[in-house]
Amino acid sequence: MRSRLVADWGWPLFVFVALAFVPKLNVSIPKLFDQPISSPGTLALLSACLLFGGLALTYDLQFGFTGLLSFGHALYIAVGVYLSNIAITDWHWSFWPSILFTMGVAFLLAAVLGSISLRVGGIAFAMVTLAFAQAGAVLALKDPHHWTHGEEGLGADYTKLPKAFVGILNTKNLYWLALAFCAVVFFVVRWAVDSSPGRLWQAIRENEQRVEVLGLRPRAYKLQSFVLSSTLAAAGGIVYMLLYNGSTLVVTQPNFTLMLLLMVVIGGAGSRWGAVLGGILYTYLNDRLIAIGSSSTVNDLPHALRTPIEQPLFLLGVIFILIVVFLPGGLAGLVVRGRTSGLRRIEAAVRPEVDAA
Amino acid sequence: MSTFVLLTITGLGLGAMYFLIASGLSLIYGLMGVLNFAHGAFITVGSYGTWWTSEHVFGGVHSTLLRFLLSALLGLAFGGIFAALVELVLIRPLYARHIEQVLVTVGLQLAFVALVTGIWGPDAKTFVVPVWLHATTDVGGAHIPNDRWIEIAAAAAVLALLQLFLRKTRYGLIIRAGVENRAMVQALGIDVRKAFTLVFAIGGIAAAIAGVLSGVYFNVVAPDQGTSLLIFAFIVVVIGGLGSIGGSALAAVVVGLTQQYTNYYGSAGVGDMIVVLLLALVLLARPRGFAGAVTGARA
Numbered sequence: 089m090r091s092r093l094v095a096d097w098g099w100p101l102f103v104f105v106a107l108a109f110v111p112k113l114n115v116s117i118p119k120l121f122d123q124p125i126s127s128p129g130t131l132a133l134l135s136a137c138l139l140f141g142g143l144a145l146t147y148d149l150q151f152g153f154t155g156l157l158s159f160g161h162a163l164y165i166a167v168g169v170y171l172s173n174i175a176i177t178d179w180h181w182s183f184w185p186s187i188l189f190t191m192g193v194a195f196l197l198a199a200v201l202g203s204i205s206l207r208v209g210g211i212a213f214a215m216v217t218l219a220f221a222q223a224g225a226v227l228a229l230k231d232p233h234h235w236t237h238g239e240e241g242l243g244a245d246y247t248k249l250p251k252a253f254v255g256i257l258n259t260k261n262l263y264w265l266a267l268a269f270c271a272v273v274f275f276v277v278r279w280a281v282d283s284s285p286g287r288l289w290q291a292i293r294e295n296e297q298r299v300e301v302l303g304l305r306p307r308a309y310k311l312q313s314f315v316l317s318s319t320l321a322a323a324g325g326i327v328y329m330l331l332y333n334g335s336t337l338v339v340t341q342p343n344f345t346l347m348l349l350l351m352v353v354i355g356g357a358g359s360r361w362g363a364v365l366g367g368i369l370y371t372y373l374n375d376r377l378i379a380i381g382s383s384s385t386v387n388d389l390p391h392a393l394r395t396p397i398e399q400p401l402f403l404l405g406v407i408f409i410l411i412v413v414f415l416p417g418g419l420a421g422l423v424v425r426g427r428t429s430g431l432r433r434i435e436a437a438v439r440p441e442v443d444a445a
Numbered sequence: 446m447s448t449f450v451l452l453t454i455t456g457l458g459l460g461a462m463y464f465l466i467a468s469g470l471s472l473i474y475g476l477m478g479v480l481n482f483a484h485g486a487f488i489t490v491g492s493y494g495t496w497w498t499s500e501h502v503f504g505g506v507h508s509t510l511l512r513f514l515l516s517a518l519l520g521l522a523f524g525g526i527f528a529a530l531v532e533l534v535l536i537r538p539l540y541a542r543h544i545e546q547v548l549v550t551v552g553l554q555l556a557f558v559a560l561v562t563g564i565w566g567p568d569a570k571t572f573v574v575p576v577w578l579h580a581t582t583d584v585g586g587a588h589i590p591n592d593r594w595i596e597i598a599a600a601a602a603v604l605a606l607l608q609l610f611l612r613k614t615r616y617g618l619i620i621r622a623g624v625e626n627r628a629m630v631q632a633l634g635i636d637v638r639k640a641f642t643l644v645f646a647i648g649g650i651a652a653a654i655a656g657v658l659s660g661v662y663f664n665v666v667a668p669d670q671g672t673s674l675l676i677f678a679f680i681v682v683v684i685g686g687l688g689s690i691g692g693s694a695l696a697a698v699v700v701g702l703t704q705q706y707t708n709y710y711g712s713a714g715v716g717d718m719i720v721v722l723l724l725a726l727v728l729l730a731r732p733r734g735f736a737g738a739v740t741g742a743r744a
Contacts, residue, residue: 157544204725207732211480211547212687215679216728222676223721230714342676346551353548395563402563405556412548413539431544438544 096278104271110134111260122379128259132331133375135259135266137368139327142270144351144367145277145360146320151349152358152430153281154313155293155437157210160217162344163201163224164318167194168325170228170242173335174235177245187326194322195315202314206307209296210438218342225340241336244329253330262331269327270364273320277360280316289313293358293437350408356420357430365419374400447586452705454584458593458662460701461600465655466678467685467693468607469648475624475688476637476644478543483531483550484652484678486557488671490527491653492660493561495520496570510575521653528649532642540638554672561668569665578661592661599658603651604694611690616643624688677704680720684727699723 113125121130143165150156171193175186205216231238246254252261280286288309291299296306329335338344347370355366377400380386386397396402415421417430466484473481499516506512535553539545578595581588611617619640622630630637652671659674660666681700685692700720708716 157547204728207728208683211474211478211543212683212732214480214547215683216724218676219680219683219721219724223718226714226717230712232712232714342672343555346555349548349551350555396560399559399563402556402559405552405559409535409549409552409556412545412552413535416545431542431548434544435542438547 096282097275100271100274100278104267104274107138107267108264111263126260128256131259131263133372135263135331136375137371138263138266138270139324139331140348140351140371141364141367142266142273142327143321143324144348144355144370145270145273145363146317146324147345147348148352148357148360148363149277149280149317149320150313151352152356152363152434153277153286153293154289154310155296155434156310156314157214157434157438158205158217158314159214159342159345159349160205160219160221161318161321161348162339162341163217163221164194164198164321165325165328165344166221166224166228166340167197168322168327169329169335169339170236170325172326173242173244173329176248177242178235180245180248183248183250190326191319191322194325195319198315198318199311202311202318206310206314214438218345221340221342221345225337225342228337228340236335239337241334243334246333249330265327266331269324273324274360274364276316276320280313285309285312293434295436350404352418353431354408354411354418356418358433359418359420359430362418362420362430369419370404373404377403447588448709450585450587451589452709453702454587454589454593454597456702456705457698458596458701459704460697460699461596462655462658462662462674463678463681463701464600464694464697465603465651465658466674467681467697468603468690469644469651470678471682471685471688471690471693472620472624472644473648474682476620476627477536477546477641479536479546479550480679481550481648482547482675483528483553483557484648485554485671485675486531487524487528487649487652488656488659488674489557489561489668490649491520491524491656492572492666492670493520493565493656493668494523494653495657495660496572496666499573509573510577513574517657520657521650524653524656525646525650528652529642529646531649532645536645537638537641558668558672565668567668569663569667571665572660574661574664579664592658596658596662599654600694600697603654604690607647607690610647616640620644677720680724684724686733 111126111131116124121133123129125131125134147158147161150158150161168190172186172190175181175189176183181189201217201220205213205220208216228236229238236242252258253265281290288299288304288306289312292306292309299306299309325339328339348367351366351370352363353366354370355364356362377397381394381398381400386394389397411418412431416432421430466488469487470481470484473479495516498519499512502519503512503515506515531550531553535549536546539549574592578592579590581590582594583589611621616639619630619635619637620643623637623640627637655674656666656671659670663670677700681693681696684700685694685696700723703719703723704716706716707719708714711719
């Protein structure tokens with residue numbers, strides 16, 4: 089029992105506390121980062137890595153732990169990114185009421201859209217969530233009330249934001265914010281999947297019919313997981329807004345959800361460390377590959393070789409395909425050997441009814 | 446009145462493109478249970494294949510009509526071959542592992558758009574088409590751009606050919622039976638895998654037609670043009686009932702018309718919202734879509 093406590097809570101706590109000291113490190117790691125660790129540029133990259141680590145884990149909660157393949161997770165992140173900013177910048181609300189309002193709306197929206205989409209299962213669920221997210225993307229683009237400013241994006245009114253999160257000198261505070269978000273998501277997910285509803289989520293993932301036979305209603309439990317995951321995602325959206333000083337349409341695009349899916353699968357679906365690691369690695373590679381792509385060594389390469397390197401998404405997409413085919417447990421599957429891991433466990437949840445019957 | 450006619454024909458033209466994409470998606474899903482995200486890549490293969498051959502292979506052909514037809518024909522062939530290769534190389538090894546098949550197509554779609562962007566740049570390319578396509582014909586006082594007729598005719602032809610193929614040929618029979626109950630078809634000793642490659646090739650050609658027609662419709666081709674069409678095609682497939690060609694055709698017309706009418710009579714973007722609302726309503730009333738009776742029998 090004690091060793092379990094240490095493995096589940098002790099080690100993660102230790103890692104997160106250790107990461108909190110990173111902004112104090114005044115060292116350079118030449119190949120990995122262009123600038124010293126404590127410089128604002130490197131800290132901003134690390135903050136983004138941690139933020140996406142947390143966001144990937146919110147996605148893994150419904151995908152890897154509950155077997156819900158959603159293509160619309162970006163909608164709830166976008167609610168966090170946009171609504172908090174709209175309340176602050178367009179409506180001139182003060183900071184904390186805007187945050188509370190945003191979280192409330194995200195919760196309600198997830199509850200309503202979740203109960204509609206969960207009327208269908210498997211692949212149809214994926215398409216319906218995609219459609220709802222698309223509606224949100226169109227709304228943000230067309231901007232009927234002049235709130236989101238469409239393609240221009242909406243810069244945050246920095247006078248309304250807490251002073252600690254404004255300005256380049258405060259990059260380390262934003263780093264701690266991103267770290268805190270990642271840690272909170274980690275421990276909430278840890279607690280949730282170990283609770284008795286959480287065990288049912290995993291049971292539903294493995295065999296939904298069997299849960300039904302036990303006299304339980306899977307849909308209600310799936311909705312819990314969906315709402316928790318979406319609300320956490322909206323909180324991540326607020327962190328995103330603070331990190332990037334505003335809101336742009338990127339977060340509303342279907343590709344944003346697909347990116348989270350790539351992160352989770354690369355790291356290992358259904359694994360907390362895997363999802364966080366996948367988010368961190370993906371964000372880091374995406375940033376560094378662009379830097380390498382524009383470097384002089386690559387510019388001297390022939391066109392045919394240069395093209396794939398200049399497009400990080402091409403390389404990451406290929407890595408993703410290779411992982412799906414050869415390593416369905418993701419990076420986490422390398423460590424946890426000997427049992428079915430990752431995608432194999434989700435299989436039953438998205439299998440079409442033809443075969444399940 | 447003339448505006449109404451114009452909106453109707455344009456809506457049907459849009460619905461035609463949705464149908465061309467949705468028919469393949471629906472057949473592939475019905476038979477194999479794969480939600481094929483790579484359909485977006487098939488659209489891009491069609492549009493870029495046509496554009497590239499038109500520029501580099503048939504650049505010397507004087508008649509624009511001949512040049513367009515020849516390059517479009519090659520574009521469709523590329524679409525079909527590419528789709529069949531995707532099935533053989535990526536989907537087949539993952540047989541009966543649906544989640545992995547879906548994820549592979551997602552990865553392929555993302556990587557492919559990135560590759561096309563890398564090679565030919567993110568900017569849209571102008572598309573050389575016969576002048577006649579951009580002229581208008583008067584119907585009931587409305588000036589209808591001629592390309593709309595081509596879109597509708599192409600979709601109608603594909604619908605007719607598909608129905609003919611599914612009803613009258615041996616392979617059509619296998620596909621229909623496979624959609625109904627794949628395990629039973631296999632139990633009868635029929636190699637259903639050939640049918641898999643076949644539906645991918647058919648879906649690839651239909652999507653490539655949509656790619657070429659979207660190039661004509663928008664006058665340009667761009668790497669991510671397929672993506673937004675694909676999302677509405679997904680909606681059409683769900684509304685129509687997964688696995689049903691007739692349902693897809695009906696849903697495509699409904700979605701295309703609804704979008705056009707509401708985008709014009711309401712404010713911009715309302716049409717897209719209404720379509721999503723329609724999807725939600727259909728799901729609440731009939732979780733299996735228009736053609737629910739057919740697919741419902743499978744559960």
